[in-house]
Amino acid sequence: MRAYADNDYPADHKPDWKIISGLWPYLAEFRGRVVLSLALLVLAKLATVATPIALKYIVDYLDQSRGADMLLWIPVVLVVAYGSLRFGATLFNELRDAVFARVAERAMRRVSLRIFEHLHQRELAFHLDRKTGGLARDIERGTNGISFLLRFTLFNIVPTLLEILMVAGVLFVAFNVGYVVAILVAVVVYVVFSIRITEWRTKFVREANARDNQSNSRAIDSLLNYETVKYFNNERYEAQLYDVDLDDWEQARLKNRLSLAALNSGQALIIGLAMIVIMAMAVREVARGEITLGDFTMINAYLLQLFIPLNALGFVYREIRQALVNVERLFKLLGDKPAIQDAPNATELAVDKGEVQFDHIHFAYRPDRLILQDVNFSIPAGHTLAVVGASGAGKSTLARLLFRFYEVDQGAIRIDGQDIRTVTQDSLRSAIGVVPQDTVLFNDTLYRNLAYGRPEATEEEVYRAAHLEDFIRSLPDGYETKVGERGLKLSGGEKQRVAIARVILKNPPLLILDEATSSLDSLSEQAILGALNEVSRQRTTLVIAHRLSTIRDANTILVMDGGRIVESGSHSELLELGGHYAHLWEQQHRSGEQ
Structure with a gap:
């Protein structure tokens, strides 16, 4: 380039x-x-x-x-x-x-x-x-x-x-x-x-x-x-x-x-x-x-x-x-005008229950490569829906479309019945919290990175959201510790904890977890999962997962392949089905034993 x-x-x-x-x-x-x-x-x-x-x-x-x-x-x-x-x-x-x-x-x-x-x-x-x-x-x-x-x-x-x-x-x-x-x-x-x-x-x-x-x-x-x-x-x-x-x-x-x-x-x-x-x-x-x-x-x-x-x-x-x-x-x-703009009569998003609906979505980053084909599902208010599948199946694209980083080519995404293209981007993104796979921090103090979730929050609110007392005490400068460019002075697990704390501080009704533990070891993953379960409780949550062990408790699991939903159900239902999900589960279970 x-x-x-x-x-x-x-x-x-x-x-x-x-x-x-x-x-x-x-x-x-x-x-x-x-x-x-x-x-x-x-x-x-x-x-x-x-x-x-x-x-x-x-x-x-x-x-x-x-x-x-x-x-x-x-x-x-x-x-x-x-x-x-x-x-x-x-x-x-x-x-x-x-x-x-x-x-x-x-x-x-x-x-x-x-x-x-x-x-x-x-x-x-x-x-x-x-x-x-x-x-x-x-x-x-x-x-x-x-x-x-x-x-x-x-x-x-x-x-x-x-x-x-x-x-x-x-x-x-x-x-x-x-x-x-x-x-x-x-x-x-x-x-x-x-x-x-x-x-x-x-x-x-x-x-x-x-x-x-x-x-x-x-x-x-x-x-x-x-x-x-x-x-x-x-x-x-x-x-x-x-x-x-x-x-x-x-x-x-x-x-x-x-x-x-x-x-x-x-x-x-x-x-x-x-x-x-x-x-x-x-x-x-x-x-x-x-x-x-x-x-x-x-x-x-x-x-x-x-x-x-x-x-x-x-x-x-x-x-x-x-x-x-x-x-x-x-x-x-x-x-050069932004490709994503508010509609002339855009209104503020009003989140009442927090139900999310993907209505027959078609999408492609390039005309010659279709990513999503007729994707249709709903996330009931307060439920957790997980999406799994091989790399390139279109999992992370769902999160990007919900956050409106891109516009759908066909279909519509609705939150409590409101098409997200008809509401302001500011109100939409204020209602969604994201814990990304790769958390990038600012080259600033730990406190400022934590407070970034809601800059106007009080110190007490930041400390309450952090849940990092043991970790903070281990640092020589505490909350004033410099995290380095892109947060490189912190480990992957520590950065993920900061990302979760920022979402807790933001306190959004909708949550996206985009492979939030895929880069962590098993011990760090278990510690992070507890925090993720806490933050996703009572929130409508979309989980993009790589490790199937992290989403066994999801209300619904979607399996994607080639941009389509090929299976849907709970963890136990999909195992009994013996299809794609069961095959992925068996593969990862065998790899874990080895």
Whole structure:
């Protein structure tokens, strides 16, 4: 499976510039700050454009006063004005950034929260297909891209264009149209060159990002499976695979850097030629006496002042181009609607008795592989129904459909007569407790993992639900013990106890036990079974079982084979029948004796 970012766009995909208009909602929250920031921007540019004019008068006064009596206060005033304008330009820019900071940071917060909520709303199939490392990189780059676009579109592109127009206006009024034409030609050539080369090299930037996602996904996947790597002594093999990805990333980065060098060199050549032409024009006019030395100084100052931000404009355009790609990928992720959604008129699930009915269910994960075929059964309120069968028979699929991780293709699942597709997912899942086969804990304290079943519960309620006093006392830090990533510091039985405690704390009317003891040894299984029997008492319970010894006391046992129910009855009835169940029982009993 390829990383999420690898298959979104081809390498030559061009981003949609309309994305910038999609950033307006993040600006609209602080309209006053945006307006004030723009006003400060204009003041900063006015001070910047006025600075060379003050410099011109200083030079002209000093030049014209050589050999004559000089009034010292005049150049002092002019120097103070010059320094004040430079300080004012910097001050207004800093104030602008300070005022706008809240807008940009709030935008990153809003989009980060939105993507976090969206990912939790996505269907199970999406999370089974995606790679965490690549997706995390896309989210990080996308949120940073939004902040970049908000800042640099407003505070680099707009002010640079504004400064070009102001400088052109000053040169047109103070000198002649030749300077304006020369500057505009240089700007147009520079911009066209920058855009063309940037468009050409964007594929290298995107390829580098894709290879970065790929190598990052490989690293995270390998580290998450640290124990498996050690079991098979495959550290060198993993390093080789990782190095292959890093080699691809290195080559992509090399192309990116070489193309960047070509772009920077071309931009520097255009600026250098423009400086030569315009300064040659000014030198000729000074020599002819058409302009003063102060005018020459002012022109030189304007060129330096103009081409420095213009040079930055090339960098900013490149970064905006890449930010658009990153934001487009993020918006595409946000635009993909979850496959499982509440109906427009969905109501809250009302659990009265807790009767569950699977009404002629057909389901397939893929069109070419049917999983469930005409599955029809009911679980009376307060009863325990167990489902057994060979691997791939469709047992766990029943639990996933009841929890609405997937939608049925045909038929309906009802709880107290209510089709679960007509109720909200939140109310449905609030009514169901699940003890999974593989309990994954958060890398946090034991207490926080226990309280996760109902985060608003009091400490007393958590302790009462835990039933882990002996186990807790054996830990050096008690409830504050860190369980490690995915709970790896706890044994399988200890993790299952935590899972059961969380369900007890949640206190749901319906319960799903999905092979909750299949990975435990016999002694741990007996201890867990006692807790499971306690938690399932007076609850409607669906048990997905591998070990038949754990479900002998179930009210009803269903035997599945090839996606169909082939037998149904109690433990003793199915043994007397001498069919599939009896064969499975005999097989497991014989294996146990051996």
